[in-house]
Amino acid sequence: MxxxxxxxxxxxxxxxxxxxxxxxxxxxxxxxxxxxxxxxxxxxxxxxFKMRGASNAILSLTQEERQKGVVTHSSGNFAQAVALAANQLGVKSYIVMPKNAPQVKKDAVRAYGGEIIESESTPIDREEMADKIRIETGATFLHPSNxxxxxxxxxxxxxxxxxxxxxxxxxxxxxxxxxxxxxxxxxxxxxxxxxxxxxxxxxxxxxxxxxxxxxxxxxxxxxxxxxxxxxxxxxxxxxxxxxxxxxxxxxxxxxxxxxxxxxxxxxxxxxxxxxxxxxxxxxxxxxxxxxxxxxxxxxxxxxxxxxxxxx
Known part of the structure; x- marks a missing residue:
């Protein structure tokens, strides 16, 4: 680094x-x-600020990886950031959100072009759902902070x-x-x-x-x-x-x-x-x-x- x-x-x-x-x-x-x-x-x-990290992560992918899309789990700003950044770059985004996430946040993710997959609200449930999508679609997992x-x-x-x-x-x-x-x-x-x-x-x-x-x-x-x-x-x-x-x-x-x-x-x-x-x-x-x-x-x-x- x-x-x-x-x-x-x-x-x-x-x-x-x-x-x-x-x-x-x-x-x-x-x-x-x-x-x-x-x-x-x-x-x-x-x-x-999440727009910065999401954009850099997607722009760092190969062309082949971009074609398969990206997946993340987030109930908040990173969900919106990935949806918008992916949309700007013509990349498919799968966003795992807890069922109890505020409707206003779900609406924003959809407006930015993200496909929402709902899960239970525990971190384990969200991670398992994101992993399932990654395996099924070949999408690259993006972590909100790590x-x-x-x-x-x-x-x-x-x-x-x-x-x-x-x-x-x-x-x-x-x-x-x-x-x-x-x-x-x-x-x-x-x-x-x-x-x-x-x-x-x-x-x-x-x-x-x-x-x-x-x-x-x-x-x-x-x-x-x-x-x-x-x-x-x-x-x-x-x-x-x-x-x-x-x-x-x-x-x-x-x-x-x-x-x-x-x-x-x-x-x-x-x-x-x-x-x-x-x-x-x-x-x-x-x-x-x-x-x-x-x-x-x-x-x-x-x-x-x-x-x-x-x-």
Whole structure:
């Protein structure tokens, strides 16, 4: 793995993604006690950074593999990302979604051209169904967060942010399955100027925090958090990157997440999902440690059910 791999990933996906804007707010800077640069992946195609990883994974396939299609399991943003990226490239996509996934998410996947196969909602059921489709169709399986090509694609958000603001002291991102924080950490390592990476994670789903402490991948017994995009756990491809390149993970409580989300809605005038607010909540919580620093935050996505806001 070297810098060139990330540069190639960025060049590969550029025609298929948006170079998303970076927003700032004097008032949010005051609240955080730092200079904060928000990389707005909520403005990405399909509304989240996942478009980057999905596009890179599909573009990395051979012509023969593309003809057989791709399969993934996801109830959220990765489902939409794979459906849209595959559609743009004329590739068939099979999306395994739990029966209880929100209808609005299923509708979005269908609108992007994905074929939905429903399964029971446990991770085991979803994986088994995806594997069955892979065997039957010859489609290539794409993992939402634990796959090199997906991680490299995700890295491009932080790469763009560092191109615009090369003097960042810290990069912060939410931690769920680990694909975004791992990509962000690689970008900081290869393109940052002594830039450290810090993850934000809900206290109610603190498996990555515990994994860094124990040195092995930990799991959650329950994940009762409003940050629904962060309920998954780390994988064997992203965990070693996180161990090597992520400084630490800051845990935040539910009310801190909701408050941070509300601040971004009110002050930046943009829609973000709860998972997206977690790193900003982490920054506010530990503001004394980041006084007057330049901080980049990856706003991971904006696919939120506006009829069901937590505030």
């Amino acid at each position: 070297n810098q060139q791999v990330l540069i190639q990933a960025h060049q590969r996906i550029q025609p298929f993604i948006h170079n998303t804007p970076v927003l700032t707010s004097r008032l949010l800077d005051e609240i955080a006690g730092a200079h904060v640069y928000f990389k707005c992946e909520n403005f990405q195609k399909m509304g989240a 796959q090199d090509e997906v991680i490299y694609g995700n890295a491009t958000a932080a790469m763009e942010l560092l191109q615009e603001h090369p003097d960042l002291d810290y990069l912060m991102a939410p931690v769920g399955g680990g694909g975004l924080i791992a990509g962000t950490a690689l970008a900081a390592h290869y393109f940052g100027n002594n830039c450290k990476v810090i993850g934000g994670e809900p206290s109610q789903a603190d498996d990555a925090f515990r994994s860094l402490q124990s040195g092995k991948i930990e799991f959650n017994d329950s994940v009762n958090t409003v940050a629904d995009g962060l309920r998954t756990n780390l994988g064997d491809r992203n965990f070693p990157i996180i161990q090597q390149h992520v400084e630490r993970i800051i845990l935040v409580d539910e009310d801190e997440i909701i408050q941070a989300m509300k601040l971004i809605w009110e002050r930046l005038k943009i829609i973000i999902e709860p998972s997206c607010a977690v790193p900003f909540a982490a920054l506010i919580k530990e503001r004394d440690n980041f006084k007057n620093k330049n901080i980049g935050i990856i706003l991971s996505g904006g696919n939120v059910d506006v009829k069901n806001l937590p505030f």
